[in-house]
Amino acid sequence: MTDTLLFxxxxxxxxxxIDVYLARGGYEQLGRALKMEREDLITELSGSGxxxxxxxxxxxxxxxxFIPKGDMQKYVVCNADESEPGTFxxxxxxxxxxxxxxxxxxxxxxxxxxxxxxxYIRGEYDxxxxxxxxxxxxxxxxxxxxxxxxxxxxxxxxxxxxGAGAYICGEETGLLDSLEGKRGNPRLKPPFPANEGLFNGxxxxxxxxxxxxxxxxxxxxxxxxxxxxxxxxSGTKLVSISGNVERPGNYEIELxxxxxxxxxxxxxxxxxxxxxxxxxxxGSSTPVLTADDLDVGYDYDSIAAAGSMLxxxxxxxxxxxxxxxxxxxxxxxxxxxxxxxxxxxxREGTRWTVHMVERIKDGTATPMDLDIMAAVQEQIIGxxxxxxxxxxxxxxxxxxxxxxxEFEAEIEDNRNxxxxxxxxxxxxxxxxxxxxxx
Amino acid sequence: xxxxxxxxxxxxxxxxxxGWDRAADLTKEPAVVxxxxxxxxxAELRAAIEDAVRRFxxxxxxxxxALYAVQEQYGWCSPEGIEQAASVLGxxxxxxxxxxxxxxxxxxxxxxxxxxxxxxxxxxxxxxxxELLEALEAELGEAPxxxxxxxxxxxxxxxxxxxxxxxxxxxxxxxxQVPELARQIVxxxxxxxxxxxxxxPCADPKVAEK
Numbered sequence: 001m002t003d004t005l006l007f008x009x010x011x012x013x014x015x016x017x018i019d020v021y022l023a024r025g026g027y028e029q030l031g032r033a034l035k036m037e038r039e040d041l042i043t044e045l046s047g048s049g050x051x052x053x054x055x056x057x058x059x060x061x062x063x064x065x066f067i068p069k070g071d072m073q074k075y076v077v078c079n080a081d082e083s084e085p086g087t088f089x090x091x092x093x094x095x096x097x098x099x100x101x102x103x104x105x106x107x108x109x110x111x112x113x114x115x116x117x118x119x120y121i122r123g124e125y126d127x128x129x130x131x132x133x134x135x136x137x138x139x140x141x142x143x144x145x146x147x148x149x150x151x152x153x154x155x156x157x158x159x160x161x162x163g164a165g166a167y168i169c170g171e172e173t174g175l176l177d178s179l180e181g182k183r184g185n186p187r188l189k190p191p192f193p194a195n196e197g198l199f200n201g202x203x204x205x206x207x208x209x210x211x212x213x214x215x216x217x218x219x220x221x222x223x224x225x226x227x228x229x230x231x232x233x234s235g236t237k238l239v240s241i242s243g244n245v246e247r248p249g250n251y252e253i254e255l256x257x258x259x260x261x262x263x264x265x266x267x268x269x270x271x272x273x274x275x276x277x278x279x280x281x282x283g284s285s286t287p288v289l290t291a292d293d294l295d296v297g298y299d300y301d302s303i304a305a306a307g308s309m310l311x312x313x314x315x316x317x318x319x320x321x322x323x324x325x326x327x328x329x330x331x332x333x334x335x336x337x338x339x340x341x342x343x344x345x346x347r348e349g350t351r352w353t354v355h356m357v358e359r360i361k362d363g364t365a366t367p368m369d370l371d372i373m374a375a376v377q378e379q380i381i382g383x384x385x386x387x388x389x390x391x392x393x394x395x396x397x398x399x400x401x402x403x404x405x406e407f408e409a410e411i412e413d414n415r416n417x418x419x420x421x422x423x424x425x426x427x428x429x430x431x432x433x434x435x436x437x438x
Numbered sequence: 439x440x441x442x443x444x445x446x447x448x449x450x451x452x453x454x455x456x457g458w459d460r461a462a463d464l465t466k467e468p469a470v471v472x473x474x475x476x477x478x479x480x481a482e483l484r485a486a487i488e489d490a491v492r493r494f495x496x497x498x499x500x501x502x503x504a505l506y507a508v509q510e511q512y513g514w515c516s517p518e519g520i521e522q523a524a525s526v527l528g529x530x531x532x533x534x535x536x537x538x539x540x541x542x543x544x545x546x547x548x549x550x551x552x553x554x555x556x557x558x559x560x561x562x563x564x565x566x567x568x569e570l571l572e573a574l575e576a577e578l579g580e581a582p583x584x585x586x587x588x589x590x591x592x593x594x595x596x597x598x599x600x601x602x603x604x605x606x607x608x609x610x611x612x613x614x615q616v617p618e619l620a621r622q623i624v625x626x627x628x629x630x631x632x633x634x635x636x637x638x639p640c641a642d643p644k645v646a647e648k
Contacts, residue, residue, distance in 0.1 A: 004642070004644050004645065007640060007642055007644070007645050009645070010640050010645055011639050011640050011645055011646070073495075082593050083590070083591060083593065084591070085559045085560050085561065085590070085591035085595075086560065086561050086591070086595055087591075087593065087595075088593045088594055088595055088596055090593075091593050091594070092640065095636065096640070116495065122593065123541070123543045124543070124555070124589075124592050124593065124602060124605075125593065126602075126605030126606075127605060127606065127607070127635075127636055159493045159494070161493075161499075161502070161503075162502065162503070162506070163502070163541070164502055164505070164506070164541035164542070164543040164544055165541050165542030165543035165544075165589075166540060166541050166542060167590060167591075178502070179499060180496065180498060180499055181494075181496075181498035181499045181500060181501035181502060181537065182498070182501075182537065183536065183537055183540035184540060184541075199495060199496055240595065240596070242561040242595030242596060242598060243560070243561045243564045243565075243595070243598075244564050244565070247641055248561075248595060248596045248597075248598065248641070249596045249640070249641020249642065250596065250640060250641060250642060251641065251642045252642055252644065252645075266642075266643075280560075284559075284560050284591075314595075316560055316561055316564075316595070318564060319564075322564060326563075327560070330558075330559065330560050330563055331560065334559060334560075334590055334591070337590060338590065340540075351452075
């Protein structure tokens, strides 16, 4: 494995303060970037092959190149909402190395000529937001933010905006609405944010990890960065491994590393030598994979070929002792709670899925329910303004497809259990009736 | 099992909107922007909202910071607080209420200032979060000024099962630590200092090698 880039010396005490960051060469890449022509800078970002780390994996340089040129007010918005279950990589980056993010963000802002910029952080990350607030103030004090920074003619502002607890605000247009002070409802696309985003201006939205990688790209050069990883998945990626593993946490890996190595060598595998029942490769919104898929390389295309998505890089491991019905119930309830309610297939589909899993749990479901449930999932996918509904439908659909036997067994067991209880109640009630008639 | 969403109030037909099925009162005057001249606003609340307004090119963007300021002032998004914020922002209280009800972290009823969120999402529940929530709720009982609820993924699956105590992340919390944690919550002490996320080193062994 090559050297760590994002996590380089991240546990160094005081790295969140500007002096320590400057002492290790911080903000040097910003100085270099400011001397480049904007077009060359975007070519450099495209050439690095950096793909968005938030979930969709869209090439970052390409996204930046979509921003129209001209005198209109443009914006860079950093998505630090990180609410995908299982994901906690941005939290560590913000808490321990906030200046790396700020430097990357200023470079991106320079590339598209955005003078007003925001970081939207989820409200729950209170301590991290305080750290970031202090770092932004430091950067402003030292002249990395403000009027005509570092002797260039580029002026840049950066503000931190805190969310207040809504998963949907991690969706880019929901985030923009929330930043504008509205309920976080996703917007119809097109127009895409690159053309009409925040306050109707062209907006580049990128994840914390994507922006944090930019200083390394400038330092290594596009070719140097692209040499790390595999074809079409260049660079290093933070993976958040959690669930039933020995050593949960964030790990920086070279894309293309085998999944087995991540789960067993880095995270230590399930406790007590248990077997893996299934795992989510990129957060709870991605279709589950099973123990048979452990040798798949961990990169965008290989995971896609295995039938899932790399998503945000959050691996959730579920061991053999867990019940898939309970897992499906947790999933469905989460998405039903977080659905903003704007599109009917998502609002109703998530709600009915919860009801159907509840039926399985209380023993009133029939085996036919599984087909109905699977059909509901199919009717959600692709029918909404954003992918929140799909984010429930895909993992639930894959759970039903891959663990149908287990669902059926549970339906059968719970139904028998319920019938046994009903029979008991009935027997007890009859005695009473006889008592009355006697 | 513990129900993460039990604190979300539900009305007729499972709706979250009270009185949605009642006819509108057509005799009622339409809502107006509270008169800034007659609405008294505490100085610190006004200062916090005006500071937020300055940070955005469009004033409405200050809605969420303004609601946080109201919650800080009154302990919840009280109608009088919303009225005051509305007068400073020059918008109707309904516009602010509509935003406040969307977000989980705004309290629409007085529930206690000491806020405890226990994450009950997938990774945490795989590690026993439901039992933790149940135990902590039982231990806290009817403790005054404490608001405990299950919460969706708090983004700290590496310390599962975990809780956020007034914004401070602690975990992994063993069931044997519940009494101690409950005591600290009630007393307003630093929760489980040895288990706070902020002090945790990175899990990646490559970081420690350097």
